[in-house]
Amino acid sequence: MTQNRKAGYCIISALASLQFGLVLLITIVLLSVFGTLIPQSEQLYYYQELYGQAAAAFLxxxxxxxxxxxxLFLIISLLLLINLSFCTCNRFKYLKQRDWNGYGSATLHFGLMVIIVGGLISGFFSHSKYYEVPVQSVMAVTDSGFDLRVDDFQIDYYENGQHQKQPRQYYTKLTILENEKEVGSKEIKVNHPISYKGTKVYQTSYGWLVQGNISVNGQQKNFSVPAGQTVEIAGNYYIKAIPAGETADQGFLYQLHHRERKQPFIGRANLNEQINLPEGSVQFSALKKFTGLQVKSDPGVPVVWSGFMLLTGGLFVKLYGGKK
Structure with missing residues (x-):
């Protein structure tokens, strides 16, 4: 029993030590640097194009x-929270009456703990997903309890000058649906998202979707891919396609490659023209404009803001609380 107590005391002492806290902080900083320098939450093919096959797989x-x-990041954050909890409890334990410096320091530590708790809530429960939705299509918003219908999409261009053909702003008109019933309509534009039931929807991009179908070994699958992007569609096949003109009737330029083959299929195909493959065929059926929407839900944000308020209050008390 005594040995168990000693082991427990050693573990608690290690978790509460200043050295351990510093190691955790440095590790979080290093991971944050990687998270800042490396684009986050993209598909594997994006990193393969950017860094190559081997480096992309490792990252x-x-x-x-x-x-x-x-x-890893969440576990380190949790350990730092435990470390700060011990430190904060010790500070509150030895506080003296009218010890403003001590109260400020303890509040600073508590605020940092609240921020970490908010970060953990975000890490475990936040959702962020990018959707490319054609006009007059319904988008099922994951884990939100409602759907969005894209009613219209408009682009404002610069009227004159050297930026004449560049978009100035773009808008999407959305209808919110619950149980297939309309509950409201809203318009979003860049930097002006909408918020509904704790979920925010941002206007982020627009473009064209190349649609078609692929048949591999007797199995057919429809695909809808952004023009100019490489996307896996089926049977280890990746496709990159762009319209040859302003409409689908002018055909498509394409590049098809197989994961296990070096030589890609490159060419031009008309609308609904069959492209033969060793295991089947591909054809393009439509070209549709889409609006790019980023949907985010993060219940940890209010907690993080509360932590920042505590940090600010603790800093104020520490600096000015004892002054007369």
Whole structure:
């Protein structure tokens, strides 16, 4: 029993030590640097195009492409929370009456704890997903309890000058649906999101979707891919396609490659023209404009803001509380 107590005391002492807290802080800083320098939460093909096959596989499967939601980052944050909890409890334990410096310091530590708790809530429960939705389509918003219908999409261009053909602003008109019933309509534009039931919807991009179908070994699958992006569609096949003109009737330029083959299929195909593959065929059926929407839900944000308020209050008390 005595040995168990000693072991427990050693573990608690290690968790509460200043050195351990500093190691955790440095580790979090280093991971945050990686999370800042490396684009986060993209698909594997994005990193393959950016870094190459081997480096992309390492970054993707090591968690460095989703640092802030990785289990490693969350565990380190949890350990730092435990470390700060011991430190804060000790500070409150030895506080004296009218010890403003001590109260300020303890409040600073508590505020930092609240921020970490908010970060953990975000890491475990936040959701962020990007949608490319054609006009007059309904988008099922994951884990939100409502759907969004894209009613219209408009682009404002610069009227004159050297930026004449560049978009100035773009808008999407959305209808919110619950149980297939309309509950409201809203318009969003860049930097002006909408918020509904704790979920925010941001206008982020627009473009064209190349639609078609692929048949591999007798199995057919429809696909809808952004023009100019490489996307896996089926049977280890990746496709990159762009319209040859302003309409689908002018055909498509495409590049098809197989994961296990070096030589891609490159060419031009008309609308509904069949492209033969060793295991089947591909054809393009439509070209549709889409609006790019980023949907985010983060219950940890209010907690983080509360922590910042405590930090600010603690700093104020520490600096000015004891002055007369």
């Amino acid at each position: 993707y499967y090591s968690g460095l492409t989703h640092v802030f939601s990785s289990m």
